[in-house]
Amino acid sequence: MNPSQAERLAARQHLQRQGWIARRSEAFHHLPPPELAHWLGQPEADADADDGNAPALAGAGWTLHPLGHGGAHGVDARWLDALDPAQRAELLAGLPPPGDGEAAPFVWAHRALCRQGLRLRLSATPGQPAAPVVLQLRHQPHQRAEAPLLVLEVDAGVHCVLLETHERTAADGAHPVTQNLHGHIRLAAGAHLQHLRVVAPQAQDQIAHHLHVSLAPAAHYAQALVATGSAYHLQRSTVQLSGRGARAQQAALLLLDDQQLDHQAHSDLAAAHSASAVESLVLAQGGARAVSNAYTRIAAGADEAEVRQRLSGIPLGGQPRLILRPHLEILHDNVQAAHGATWGALPADALFYARQRGLDEASARALITEGMARAVLERSLGDTELLSDWLATGWLTQRMARQARQRAETPA
């Protein structure tokens, strides 16, 4: 047994000893994840992998596409095979141990199943102007149960604009997928990452994405997530603001029909003058079940830290269940913090305004709902070309039109 196999086996044994996510878990009890066996895959597939019979890496599920004018200058991308001991060591180098937090079983399950990963480093190019590096990362699942890994390191002063997509068409969605994906993002001092994530699984997929972000002094991370529901869908991010003046903005637009989506945004402000903003908008209908959970901790000594949490949900039709949970834990006096949760209808004044201009009820609702969705993304990413280009693809408009059609077709 090589060290890679030994590590994978050890992770399985750990899970067998410690068990899976507890039903009473504070973070997961509203939408408990499927049992552990789902996240470990089929034993035969694992045995094949250990015997070297696994499918070829073929980009390890991740494909990288430089966008914009800058090309791939300063981009170092390495697709690594976690079944190979040396490559596994390189892939996991510097990552935190699984620990014993509420989500730790997902990390152990990832260590047990992870076969492939992408390690990406963005460096400043000497002599090149400091233009933003614009990239697209696409991920397509390759196995019915998988545990992909992404490690992204952004060097000091580098500005990156990243579109990360996880989309499945009906054609490639013939078989439901169970995916336990972990991403580790590290921004060095003064680095800036604008990160648009689009995660649209098929209805029967079971998805758990865990994003771990650490920010050095004056680093700035802005994430806008667009996620749709599925049989199980978890989007969990943990942002560590450990450097003075670090800033993080996380926005989530969650679109659900009759499925589930659990959004968990954790932030830990450990340095002075750090700032965190979390915003979510849940647009749900039918029998959807959605949780949006923001937890922010301001550590002792985080002088003049600023925190804002704004969670909102709008039931568009049917009887969706929406749970919005803003939490603050403040261990320092000289800070500013605001949080709130709103669950309600579309703004009546804007609706009437649109109708007074000649839009019928359905068109007015569609225009205003999509506007609110766009506003959430724009507040996090600003008026970036990447976001406006993505919005111009019509993906969001089509998705929301589909929601509206489903509402119209569902008997009251």
Added chain:
Amino acid sequence: MTSPEPLLQVRDLRVQVGERTVLHSVSLDVNAGSLVVLMGANGSGKSTLGLALAGHPAYQVLGGQALLAGQDLLALPAHERARAGLFLSFQSPPDVPGVKNNLFIRTALNAQRESRGQPPLDAFDFLTSAKQAAKALGLPEAMLGRPVNEGFSGGERKRNELLQLALLQPRLALLDEIDSGMDVDGVRAVVEQVRRQRAQGTAFIVVSHYLQMIEQLEPDAVLRLDQGCIAETGDLGLARHIAETGFASRTAPAGA
């Protein structure tokens, strides 16, 4: 010689908001291309009249009639009143987050065009005319690309109402305190815009307390609303008298 049928005919309109009857009996006529100024103390029912005619769901019509070009306005849903040619400039235009101004107005304009059997304007043609209209109103072109009213000052919101008025070309426009928040140039833009559209046949009901603008608008009639009734009808002389003496000194309408 017979006078033309008024474009707007309101008869004995009674409106309730919540538990309170705000309009007790309002009757008025407005001809195509004419301009009526509506004055009245705070709470007299001026905004209620506009919102009730526009079909705001919180404003319940208890009785009466309102015809626009012979069409029963009160029988129509709000969007069809707009498509019939009624435009309300809001006293406090709301934000529409995330919806760019040019998209909002183009969507509205095309909805109205479609109802009239006209082909939709494409984005390019619309933008060309929108930029021209914005320039004429002194509204920075960049505001077309910003979300509707979000972050706009009071004056910018009102200019944005004027922009919509200019592009939607209604038959009847009710401007509710369009001058509030406007600077001198803004008020001048109101007067010029109203003059242009009156010449094309648009009728106006203008709610205002600002005598200088009222004088420049050259109204055909000035009405004073008091406790939900038209208490006085006159000309510019009435507006000047109200500006001089205020509302408190004037008598309540007979039988009110």
